[in-house]
Amino acid sequence: MATEPCAGCGRDVSIAGGIANFWSFDTDSTDGLTLELADGSEYFLCFACIEELPDNPRAEDVTALGAAEDPEDTRS
Numbered sequence: 001m002a003t004e005p006c007a008g009c010g011r012d013v014s015i016a017g018g019i020a021n022f023w024s025f026d027t028d029s030t031d032g033l034t035l036e037l038a039d040g041s042e043y044f045l046c047f048a049c050i051e052e053l054p055d056n057p058r059a060e061d062v063t064a065l066g067a068a069e070d071p072e073d074t075r076s
């Protein structure tokens with residue numbers, strides 16, 4: 001069992017054996033997967049963050065995941 005930090009929320013996410021398991025849907029012990037965006041960049045995300053993303057996520061959508069934990073009044 002290994003863990004990988006989620007690119008969205010920063011939590012350590014359990015991964016069973018890399019993205020190869022994604023194709024066999026062996027997700028029993030895997031809480032996230034690597035998402036490749038349309039621009040070719042890749043982010044490892046937990047399923048909770050993936051659900052928060054729009055259908056065609058961009059890099060800024062991934063970055064916004066972590067920022068979303070801050071309240072709206074963070075104008076400094």
Ligand SMILES: [Zn+2]
Binds near residue numbers: 006008011046047048
């Ligand atoms: Zn996450």
